[in-house]
Amino acid sequence: MASATPVLHLCRRTLIGPAPPIRPLSIRTFSYFPPARRRWLLQQPRHHRLPLSQRTISTSSQRRFAAVDDAFDPRQQERESDQVDVCIVGGGPAGLSAAIRLKQLANEAGNEDFRVLLLEKAGEIGAHILSGNVIEPSAVDELLPDWLSKDNENRFENATPATSDKMRFLTKGSAIPIPAPPQMNNHGNYIISLNQFCKWLGERAEEVGVEVYPGFAASEVLYHPMDGAVKGVATNDLGVSRSGKPKEGFEQGMEFHARVTLFAEGCHGSLTKQVIKKFDLRSDSQPQTYGLGLKEVWEVKPENFKKGEVVHTMGYPLPSDTYGGGWLYHFGDNLVSLGLVVGLDYPNPWLSPYGEFQKMKHHPIYKSVIEGGKCLSYGARALNEGGFQSIPKCAFPGGALIGDTAGFLNVPKIKGTHTAMRSGMLAAEASYTALTANPDSGTVFLFDYEDKLRDSSIWTELKEVRNMRPSFHSPLGLYGGIMYSGLEAFLFRGRTPWTLKHKEPGDHAATKPADQCKKIEYPKPDNEISFDILTSVSRTGTNHEEDQPVHLQVADWEEHKNEMYPKYQGLENRFCPAGVYEYVEDPSQEHGVRFNINAQNPLSSLLKPFGLFFLYQDH
Numbered sequence: 001m002a003s004a005t006p007v008l009h010l011c012r013r014t015l016i017g018p019a020p021p022i023r024p025l026s027i028r029t030f031s032y033f034p035p036a037r038r039r040w041l042l043q044q045p046r047h048h049r050l051p052l053s054q055r056t057i058s059t060s061s062q063r064r065f066a067a068v069d070d071a072f073d074p075r076q077q078e079r080e081s082d083q084v085d086v087c088i089v090g091g092g093p094a095g096l097s098a099a100i101r102l103k104q105l106a107n108e109a110g111n112e113d114f115r116v117l118l119l120e121k122a123g124e125i126g127a128h129i130l131s132g133n134v135i136e137p138s139a140v141d142e143l144l145p146d147w148l149s150k151d152n153e154n155r156f157e158n159a160t161p162a163t164s165d166k167m168r169f170l171t172k173g174s175a176i177p178i179p180a181p182p183q184m185n186n187h188g189n190y191i192i193s194l195n196q197f198c199k200w201l202g203e204r205a206e207e208v209g210v211e212v213y214p215g216f217a218a219s220e221v222l223y224h225p226m227d228g229a230v231k232g233v234a235t236n237d238l239g240v241s242r243s244g245k246p247k248e249g250f251e252q253g254m255e256f257h258a259r260v261t262l263f264a265e266g267c268h269g270s271l272t273k274q275v276i277k278k279f280d281l282r283s284d285s286q287p288q289t290y291g292l293g294l295k296e297v298w299e300v301k302p303e304n305f306k307k308g309e310v311v312h313t314m315g316y317p318l319p320s321d322t323y324g325g326g327w328l329y330h331f332g333d334n335l336v337s338l339g340l341v342v343g344l345d346y347p348n349p350w351l352s353p354y355g356e357f358q359k360m361k362h363h364p365i366y367k368s369v370i371e372g373g374k375c376l377s378y379g380a381r382a383l384n385e386g387g388f389q390s391i392p393k394c395a396f397p398g399g400a401l402i403g404d405t406a407g408f409l410n411v412p413k414i415k416g417t418h419t420a421m422r423s424g425m426l427a428a429e430a431s432y433t434a435l436t437a438n439p440d441s442g443t444v445f446l447f448d449y450e451d452k453l454r455d456s457s458i459w460t461e462l463k464e465v466r467n468m469r470p471s472f473h474s475p476l477g478l479y480g481g482i483m484y485s486g487l488e489a490f491l492f493r494g495r496t497p498w499t500l501k502h503k504e505p506g507d508h509a510a511t512k513p514a515d516q517c518k519k520i521e522y523p524k525p526d527n528e529i530s531f532d533i534l535t536s537v538s539r540t541g542t543n544h545e546e547d548q549p550v551h552l553q554v555a556d557w558e559e560h561k562n563e564m565y566p567k568y569q570g571l572e573n574r575f576c577p578a579g580v581y582e583y584v585e586d587p588s589q590e591h592g593v594r595f596n597i598n599a600q601n602p603l604s605s606l607l608k609p610f611g612l613f614f615l616y617q618d619h
Contacts (some may be wrong), residue, residue, distance in 0.1 A: 005586075025611050050138065064543030071464040080254045081235060084115040084211070085432055087232050087258035088473075089218045089271060091120030092129055093194070094403025095264030096201040097143055098424030098431075103208040105432045114432075117256060119235065121217035125202030127541075130295060130379040131194040131417070133337075134162060134186055134329060136308060138457070139421035144204060154207075156200050158193060160331035163308030164185035168365060169482075170316035170326075175365045178314075181489030183413040183465060186310050191331035204600040221271050221278075222255060228441040230398030232257040233271065242547050242599075259444050260431045261399035265384045265422065271407045282399070287506040288390045288407055289469070291324070291383040291491050294357040294577050295339035296536075300373035305334045312414065317359040320478045322346040323469070325362055327414070328369060335376075336369055343385060343472075344575075345507040348517040354380075354573040355522035358530035367529055380577040385411050386502060388466035394423075394453060395446040402427045408458055412485065414464045421456045426452040456502045514569040533579050541579075550599040552580065561595040 086102055088095045099118045106114035122128040134328040137147075137407070146152040148159060167180035194434050219236035221228065232255060239250035249344070263272050267290070276282055311328040318324045323343030330336055340360050360366060384407040391408070394401045402423045430449035438444070453459055468488055472481030488494065503509065525531050545595035552561050564571065565583060572581035578596060586594040 004389060017496065018127045018593060026359050029551070046579045050165075062492050073367065076583055079252055081257060082117075082254065083257045084117045085258060086116045086260045086262065086556055087256045088116070088118040088262045088264060089121070089233055090264035090269070090403070090405070091118055091125045091214065092198060092264055092266055092267060092403060092420065093201065094118075094405070094420040094424040095262065096125075096198060096424070097139065097211075097421040098262050098428040099205045099210040100143060100201070100208055101425045101428035102432055102506075103205070105429065107128040107208060109436070111436070112209065113581065115437075117258070117612075118210055118212050119216045119218050119256070120212070120214045123215045124199065125212065125214050126195040126197075126199035127214075129195045129198045130293070130381045133194040133197075133417060134189050134191050134415065134416055135159075135194075135197070135457050136189050136413075136418040139425065143421065143425060154204070156192075156197065158332065159190040160192070160308055162189045162191055162310050164306075164310065166309070166311045168313045169392050170363055170365065172316055175313070175363075179395060179486075180312070181485065183410070183489060191308065191310065191329045191337070193331075193447070194339075197417075215512070217256075218271055219253065221261075221274050222257070223278075224443070226291050227397065227443055230275065232261055240549055242549060244549060246305065247547070259398070259435060260446070262424070262427055263401050263405050264420075265397065265401045265405045266406050267384050269405050272401060275401070276392055279393070279396040281396065283393075285392050285534065286382055286389040286502045287504060288386040288533065289502050289507055291341045291411075292344055292353050292380065292577065293341045293441075294353060294380045295337060295378070296375050296539075297377045298338065298370045298373045298375050299334055299603050300336050302321055302334055302540060304369045304371075304373070305336070306330050311365070314478070314482070317356050318342065318346075318361060318478075319348065319351070322351065323472045323478070323481070324356075325364070329364060330558070336373070338366060338370070341383065343496040343507070344382075344504065345464075345473075345510040347510050347512045348520070349511055349514050349568040349571040350517055350520040350574065352520070353559070354521060354533055354536075354577040355520070355574070357577075358525060359522060362531050370529065373543040375531070375539065377541065378539040384409050385469055387411055387469055389470070389499060389502060391462070393450070396452050397443050397445055400427050400431075400446050400449050408462065410465060412462055412468045412489070413461070419461070422452065422456060422458055422495065426458075427458060432562070436497065465489075467492075467496065467498070467500045470500035473500075473503055490583060511568065512572070513567050514571075526551050533577070548599070550597060552597050554595075554597070557595050558590075561593065562590060564591060565595075567593050 052352040112287045168175040175468040218233040235253040235526040237253045239247045309330045313326040326340045402422035430446045468485040471484040474480040583593040
């Protein structure tokens with residue numbers, strides 16, 4: 001079980017002269033308090049949490065706090081720490097499902113002291129979650145069987161049953177009906193807001209005793225010095241300026257130590273990348289491939305609303321050498337979710353996913369629904385599209401990868417919530433078994449999790465559709481992919497003896513020089529159906545302080561510009577759906593431009609996973 005490790009609480013003040021000795025005046029540790037109290041303590045400014053007489057201090061040396069002008073590296077300062085049984089990084093469907101299942105198992109066994117802690121970078125659970133979303137309920141039915149029951153006063157109340165399916169191939173002015181593959185049959189599924197669903201899951205997690213801490217971004221993986229196994233994570237420092245110096249309200253990050261750490265960061269998570277590299281988890285898998293999803297939610301006229309209708313489209317506006325498609329989901333009360341996913345292996349650097357999305361909305365199949373309505377929100381996120389071939393090893397010393405961070409999205413089915421949740425549940429069961437069977441042993445390796453994955457429906461359904469996405473790499477492009485995928489969906493059903501490969505070394509290699517491609521000019525937004533990028537970004541509902549460290553890093557900005565701009569003519573301006581990256585005209589600079597990152601952009605943290613990996617993928 002988690003040890004009662006003291007947590008350091010110090011007043012944030014500059015000490016003049018030698019610091020007086022600090023002595024503990026209470027025996028209470030941080031883990032002494034019940035979960036609700038611990039959460040309150042963590043959410044308070046650290047100098048307001050407890051009177052000094054009630055604090056337990058754990059420190060080996062006296063310290064003084066740096067003045068604003070002092071040379072100071074916050075990362076080298078001593079941090080508070082806490083010991084838990086399982087630490088989960090990420091409050092999406094996978095992380096929350098793992099947390100709930102762990103506490104269900106512990107509570108059923110009467111082990112109420114078993115500590116499960118979940119860290120989420122967003123200020124509220126669900127705030128950084130973005131998806132279509134039509135959910136297949138198999139996993140949530142197993143985790144929380146009464147999630148829709150009218151007898152459950154805490155049921156999820158925002159699920160719209162899918163009533164009809166349509167699949168259309170679009171040309172510029174028409175929509176041609178085509179048969180939808182069996183994987184896209186949505187009978188028995190529900191249209192939901194994944195944001196609301198995760199918020200609801202967060203409440204259920206707290207009910208069973210999970211310590212849920214939104215607003216705490218894990219920024220560093222911690223390793224045991226002896227064997228190199230993961231021993232937990234550290235959260236980011238608060239109150240650090242853009243230059244890296246502490247501001248007046250500086251708050252030290254915390255360390256959370258755990259025998260098992262589950263990473264549920266979503267696509268291309270920053271800590272996940274470090275763990276994959278350290279333990280060489282991709283040694284037996286193909287490169288991951290990615291897509292970019294752009295989404296809006298509209299309130300439409302009642303006469304245009306068809307509750308429960310699910311529409312998917314292919315073709316226009318994307319060129320035939322570009323993988324992707326759109327959706328239109330009617331849910332709630334006169335609400336419509338619509339969006340476009342673009343595969344990031346598109347060859348033409350002049351293509352703008354945002355521009356394609358805005359153009360798509362003017363097609364009659366979309367315009368007829370949203371015309372006269374109101375756009376309520378906008379967002380964008382990266383997606384893992386590699387599927388079965390790109391699944392890495394998911395267990396490593398001290399932890400595991402779960403959900404979309406491991407790449408369990410079923411691309412042909414256009415669903416990943418159920419697989420993410422199930423992977424979290426499987427990891428939870430393996431973790432609890434390992435920890436309770438060996439309560440005092442050292443490093444934990446979740447062999448059982450890897451076995452459970454291979455025996456699960458996740459493995460079965462991803463293997464069945466493994467050849468569909470890579471089939472679009474053929475010389476026939478979109479049309480060849482559609483024909484082959486049709487054979488796989490209706491005839492082969494994954495039983496072929498071959499497995500198609502993704503292109504090496506990854507999506508970025510598909511990008512052609514700008515002078516080899518046709519330049520694309522996008523129409524000016526009309527501000528009724530289509531909008532400029534700044535207007536859309538203002539609808540994201542998030543904001544970042546300007547004076548903070550830039551979390552999107554480029555090693556050498558000048559080198560990047562001089563290498564990339566002549567070849568691709570400002571690709572970064574176009575691939576980013578939020579204007580985070582841009583080339584600014586500057587006659588004093590070589591090539592007449594200066595590369596810039598707008599780190600204060602509201603979407604910059606959501607887009608961090610795909611950032612510049614379009615050009616510099618690391619596998």
